[in-house]
Amino acid sequence: MKVSSPKFILTLAVGLAVILGIMMTAFSLPAVNSGVNNVPVGVVTTDKTVYNKFATPLEKKGFDVKQYKSVSSMKDAVNDRKVYGAFEISNTGDMTLYKATAASTAVSQALETMGNAVVAQQKTAAKAQIAQMQAQATDATMLKALDAKVQAIDAKTLTVKELKAFPKADPKGTGLAAGALPIALGGWIGAVAIANTVKGKKQKFWAAIAFAFVGGLGLVGVIQFVVGTFNGNYFLTSLGAMLGIAATGFFVLGLLEVMGNAGLGIAAVLLILLGNPLSGLSSAPEMLPKGWGFFGQLLPPGATGSLLRNLTFFDGHAIGLSAGVLAAYVIVGLVLFFLGHKSEIQNAEKA
Known part of the structure; x- marks a missing residue:
């Protein structure tokens, strides 16, 4: 009866070990090192200074940021798969997120998380400035106006608009x-x-x-x-x-x-x-x-x-x-x- 040689058994064992190594690398390395790696997103504004202010922190997070002068041009870019979504910055500093969940649920969630974080930072900075003004104010009318501003700041939230959604069933x-x-x-x-x-x-x-x-x-x-x-x-x-x-x-x-x-x-x-x-x-x-x-x-x-x-x-x-x-x-x-x-x-x- 013909039996397998030790050389064949060793070669098979090494080959299977290599396959296991490939499996472990392919499944674990992307999972461990996954994150934002030049994910293309947009910022909608005609003001270059405002764009740079918001683009810089996004780029530091690993996003590939592109400027769009209008919402319509940004929507075309989303539909053409050039960006996954975009932030629109109004003249008053209010932020709107246009996202395409159907392009990637993970990216959509990451953009919404970051947008909420930026809004929270803006609110904290604005309330700190008003707190200084409140500490120096003595006029009751002025204090009332400042309190109203604080309430308005607290009410600010990230506006989210969906461009490409999955069906309600999934x-x-x-x-x-x-x-x-x-x-x-x-x-x-x-x-x-x-x-x-x-x-x-x-x-x-x-x-x-x-x-x-x-x-x-x-x-x-x-x-x-x-x-x-x-x-x-x-x-x-x-x-x-x-x-x-x-x-x-x-x-x-x-x-x-x-x-x-x-x-x-x-x-x-x-x-x-x-x-x-x-x-x-x-x-x-x-x-x-x-x-x-x-x-x-x-x-x-x-x-x-x-x-x-x-x-x-x-x-x-x-x-x-x-x-x-x-x-x-x-x-x-x-x-x-x-x-x-x-x-x-x-x-x-x-x-």
Whole structure:
């Protein structure tokens, strides 16, 4: 009876340890070092001095701040996915936050927290000045007027206006955030199932097409009609999901045809171990460590998630990168699929 050699066992143990290390790095490092890393936001004001006053603390917090002269131009920038939201500063110093929760719940919450903190600082500074005036005032009318100013300051709050919200059924977009793993794992499992159950190369090709078509309709159907995260054009959003599933499916099938079962490991690392935590769906690509978020958008889970988000909530704006990435995976996968012959060789050996 043939048994495994000590060299093989040691090599396997080292390989598995490397995979565990990759898993730990991919899941823990972004979580530990996540935060604001050049998240683009806007400040709406025509006054350059006012802009600099509010932009400087935002930049120190890690935001990439852009100035807009009007609310309409800022709203266009939000819809074009150039910024996640913006602060408008009125002539009296009042602050309004325009946020797009559908772009990122985490960024939306961070902006609201920071806006409230700025308003609180403004109120503290203004009340301190009035307190000095109250200490020096002796006239009852003046004291009454100062008391009224304090009450007016206390009443000031951050005005929040929502530009792009998730549906009421899922106001935090939990369904989309939780979809990273099904997007990555589902495509991988589907491709493996096709590779192992469908006979014939042409038949595998058409099975992958059918899986992408039906899977795209099913994935968006669950997110939109069961979970309630999406509320856009069902068929248009489904086309994006179909492209994402096709990218994953053909990439896995291509690796299998060229490398055999070893390709499954590479696909699992790229699509699941790296693609899932680096997708940015639970926060935003700019909230992952520098460079990691962009890399995550070059992997199918991140690209698919961004494509679905932008198709559903942002009128199809800024889909070029994600659609291009997914199309590239489809093309590369098809080239590998038609060049490789591993399945034919395995079928010949079994025969």
